Amino acid sequence: MLDFIGRFHPLFVHLPIGMLVLAMLFKMMSLNQRWAALKTTLPLMLGVSFLSAMGTSFTGYLLSLSGEYDMELVRQHQWAGVALTILIGVIWLLEWRTMPKWLQGTTWSGLVVLLIVTGHWGGSLTHGEDFLRFKGNQKKEQAVITNIREALVYQDLVVPVLESKCYACHSNRKKKGNLRLDTPDWIVKGGDQGKSLLAHQPRQSNLYTRLILPNLDEEHMPPKGKPQPSESEIELLYWWIEKGASFDKKIKELPEYEADLAFLVSFTHQETTNTAPYLPEVTVEAAQPAVLDQLKAQGVIALPVALNSNYLSVNLLEKKEIDDTLIDLLLQIKAQIVWLKAGNTNLSPSLLDAISQLSNLQLLHLNGTSISDEGLSQLSGLEQLKVLNLTQTVITEQGIQSLANLTDLKKMYLFQSQVTPSPALEDLFPNTELDFGGYETLFSQQLGVEAEATE
Amino acid sequence: MHHKNKKLLQEALHGRGLLNTRRQFLSKCMLGVGGIALGSLLGSCASKDETTPKLTNANTFDSQNPMAAKMPHFAPKAKAVIYLHMAGAPSQLELFDYKPELAKLNGQDCPPSFLEGKKFAFIRGVPKMLGPQAKFQQHGESRAWISEYLPYHSLIADEITFLKGVTTDQFNHAPAQLLMHTGSPRLGRPSMGSWVTYGLGSENNNLPSYVVLTSGGSNPSAGKSIWGSGFLPSVYQGVHCRSKGAPVLFIDDPDPVSRDLRKKSIEAINRINQESYEEYGDPEILSRISQYEMAYRMQVSVPEVMNINNEPEYIHQMYGTKPGQESFANNALLARKLVEKGVRFVQLFDWGWDSHGTDPSTSLDGGLLRKCRDTDQAVAALILDLKQRGLLDETLVIWGGEFGRTPMAENRGGVENPFKGRDHHGDGFTMWMAGGGIKGGYTHGETDEFGYSVLKGKVTAFDIQATVLHQLGFDHEAFTYPFQGRPFRLTDVEGELIRAIMA
Numbered sequence: 025m026l027d028f029i030g031r032f033h034p035l036f037v038h039l040p041i042g043m044l045v046l047a048m049l050f051k052m053m054s055l056n057q058r059w060a061a062l063k064t065t066l067p068l069m070l071g072v073s074f075l076s077a078m079g080t081s082f083t084g085y086l087l088s089l090s091g092e093y094d095m096e097l098v099r100q101h102q103w104a105g106v107a108l109t110i111l112i113g114v115i116w117l118l119e120w121r122t123m124p125k126w127l128q129g130t131t132w133s134g135l136v137v138l139l140i141v142t143g144h145w146g147g148s149l150t151h152g153e154d155f156l157r158f159k160g161n162q163k164k165e166q167a168v169i170t171n172i173r174e175a176l177v178y179q180d181l182v183v184p185v186l187e188s189k190c191y192a193c194h195s196n197r198k199k200k201g202n203l204r205l206d207t208p209d210w211i212v213k214g215g216d217q218g219k220s221l222l223a224h225q226p227r228q229s230n231l232y233t234r235l236i237l238p239n240l241d242e243e244h245m246p247p248k249g250k251p252q253p254s255e256s257e258i259e260l261l262y263w264w265i266e267k268g269a270s271f272d273k274k275i276k277e278l279p280e281y282e283a284d285l286a287f288l289v290s291f292t293h294q295e296t297t298n299t300a301p302y303l304p305e306v307t308v309e310a311a312q313p314a315v316l317d318q319l320k321a322q323g324v325i326a327l328p329v330a331l332n333s334n335y336l337s338v339n340l341l342e343k344k345e346i347d348d349t350l351i352d353l354l355l356q357i358k359a360q361i362v363w364l365k366a367g368n369t370n371l372s373p374s375l376l377d378a379i380s381q382l383s384n385l386q387l388l389h390l391n392g393t394s395i396s397d398e399g400l401s402q403l404s405g406l407e408q409l410k411v412l413n414l415t416q417t418v419i420t421e422q423g424i425q426s427l428a429n430l431t432d433l434k435k436m437y438l439f440q441s442q443v444t445p446s447p448a449l450e451d452l453f454p455n456t457e458l459d460f461g462g463y464e465t466l467f468s469q470q471l472g473v474e475a476e477a478t479e
Numbered sequence: 480m481h482h483k484n485k486k487l488l489q490e491a492l493h494g495r496g497l498l499n500t501r502r503q504f505l506s507k508c509m510l511g512v513g514g515i516a517l518g519s520l521l522g523s524c525a526s527k528d529e530t531t532p533k534l535t536n537a538n539t540f541d542s543q544n545p546m547a548a549k550m551p552h553f554a555p556k557a558k559a560v561i562y563l564h565m566a567g568a569p570s571q572l573e574l575f576d577y578k579p580e581l582a583k584l585n586g587q588d589c590p591p592s593f594l595e596g597k598k599f600a601f602i603r604g605v606p607k608m609l610g611p612q613a614k615f616q617q618h619g620e621s622r623a624w625i626s627e628y629l630p631y632h633s634l635i636a637d638e639i640t641f642l643k644g645v646t647t648d649q650f651n652h653a654p655a656q657l658l659m660h661t662g663s664p665r666l667g668r669p670s671m672g673s674w675v676t677y678g679l680g681s682e683n684n685n686l687p688s689y690v691v692l693t694s695g696g697s698n699p700s701a702g703k704s705i706w707g708s709g710f711l712p713s714v715y716q717g718v719h720c721r722s723k724g725a726p727v728l729f730i731d732d733p734d735p736v737s738r739d740l741r742k743k744s745i746e747a748i749n750r751i752n753q754e755s756y757e758e759y760g761d762p763e764i765l766s767r768i769s770q771y772e773m774a775y776r777m778q779v780s781v782p783e784v785m786n787i788n789n790e791p792e793y794i795h796q797m798y799g800t801k802p803g804q805e806s807f808a809n810n811a812l813l814a815r816k817l818v819e820k821g822v823r824f825v826q827l828f829d830w831g832w833d834s835h836g837t838d839p840s841t842s843l844d845g846g847l848l849r850k851c852r853d854t855d856q857a858v859a860a861l862i863l864d865l866k867q868r869g870l871l872d873e874t875l876v877i878w879g880g881e882f883g884r885t886p887m888a889e890n891r892g893g894v895e896n897p898f899k900g901r902d903h904h905g906d907g908f909t910m911w912m913a914g915g916g917i918k919g920g921y922t923h924g925e926t927d928e929f930g931y932s933v934l935k936g937k938v939t940a941f942d943i944q945a946t947v948l949h950q951l952g953f954d955h956e957a958f959t960y961p962f963q964g965r966p967f968r969l970t971d972v973e974g975e976l977i978r979a980i981m982a
Contacts, residue, residue: 172954172957285954325548329555330550330555335554339821341683411869413868435872439868439869
């Protein structure tokens, strides 16, 4: 019961925060003569803040008893919260009478600082300490494994999976179900549900069986809505447990590893974003296999870019009949498509519209299509585009200008389009290599040189 | 299926491929009980476990659909390869590896240190040193040395990476060519193109995935084995196309046979083959069926893609192509067209680069110069044409021979040759690569001041093969095929990635 009440803490907490922010605003405004009347509202607002802060502190204390959180951080957050509550009370009492300016200034500034600090620590508890960064959802830099046989199975292969899919709730920050998965000792120890793994017996190990339950099952891990491991990541955990769940062995020290090398190497190559092959920074869910099969039946190739990847490379194979079924299928995998070859297709308005929705697209071939300047402007939302092939099209310089906001664009191919090289274009695309082709002229020049030499 | 099952199943399939099938076992030996026991054993191996994830990868062979497009181990930089092989072994000392110090030794006796413990194909006794026969100049922003023999190469100096420290332990053409293309100097291994086709399948159903084009003249001395499939299913072997006459022999319907009749007869043949497959279960029969089907589709699509008559005039000017001829230039243009249509591996073999100096056609200032004139422009055109079409990024182009040539003049049988020539030499020669995620305007490796042996950046055929596979998304150590009880690789137990040349 107490546990249940504690879980309302994240809800209650926003009441004093909102109220205090408003109180601060009114306090500031009331310093101006025009808004002086607002001053009268302050005691009421501070009073409500104080009472709700007390309630929040209480529920927060109950929640901390669950022990699912990093206790050190909890203590910091707890005492900051208590201090904040007391300070609100003090200011509330003081607001009844007139105070010297310096005291007003100190107490209210103190309130601002404490509110931010407490809120930040609370946020770190819920979302993890590395949640607040400038660029969201960035992949962690990882050492590239150059020789799979020498790789440590736990440290180099298993940890990255646990880190990205389990640590959020089962590590030093939170230990839901009294389970931590961030050190070998904790993994062996298990949690409320018993041991998480039995060496050599993946089917008896929670670390595997809970992952393969149907997504809707209550027991399914990670819970609905959290990032899910890919099939190959699950298979990796299976493989690791089956081979004895070693924490210190190298791949080459495991029994009969040779047969699975092809599978294992797919974990060694980190997908990078700065050079080809271009891939997005965000991770995506796997596409439905049925969609890929249907695309195949339509004569379109849609394949993961690699064995251990959910990103798709799609080749429309110069298809001329583009019907609604195909468009519909492409839209079902719009988050997954990262490379699209639509060259020499019959680029219908609906296909172009579908392409404009492929938010993770890195590479796009539209060579030999009927793409117009107007159509091109539809692509200005493809912010991640790195390579764009517009050779053999009727695109003009005007059309290209609508893509100037694509700052990630590294290469644009314009051979046999209506665009001609100009300094203005170079200025417009400072980061993009524009290839206008027409190299045949180099050859006639070369012929000229040769002719001179023979004379 | 989890791993143990997968492995057993693969073994079972493989066993069937070797004709030791359960069906045959039962029908031929009539050993009922044993057969049934084996049958249930095999059956249980194949039973599908619904709860565990299933993965297909490059190392799997689907005999029902051997050419289905497959994903590599990791995201690839290159989607296709064009391998330009100058059979006979071009002289690096006249083309790319500029050695002014060698010129100073011209005509002097070869120092004994060069000869101790060495074997040569034709050099006997003490030969004379031979200075570079061509003038060199630096080109491009990379200031790469390229000789006057290859004026058009100056246009692509900044697109390519030179490998100046290539070595081989083979000094005769056929084994050296086999080593370059199959990873073994002996017959029987699958060629690189076969491996790639096995690993990636095809994105174009109407064209072979691995095409071989020869410039006319003589075929490479290693014979057709250098584009053979070895122990891989034969569906992965290279398809040899001609640039003159019918692109593939007998691709046209013979005179009284109509397209309809051809279709019906192929259907009938395939029905019979299907029946034999059901009887014997040999996956090679399925290969045969899919070959027939592909051949039928190719009757339309191959003549179309192999026809360069419709290319615009400026393209012919650029490549120096003349439709109807059997030439390297025509093949270079075809290579671009094939890659554009989704062919994975195009291999061009040119001939006549064996500059021994025994007659004018093998002399460094006669035959070699003419070979350069015949190919230089088309090679540069191919690179730049791929580039302007946005294809060079994803097409790896390789140029090279099977070995290099000595800094000494050849003295066949101890007597100075009548023309200027060099003997076979594998201790340091030059190849180059371009596109497909390889640096442009870069040189890897260096030979000593006479171009005799490698000082740094030494690479072998295995290293090149490992790197090619890597650019296509394969880990060469994990890319295997089970044969004779063990997994085989293109690079066997060798091969190190040449990371320095990767962009």
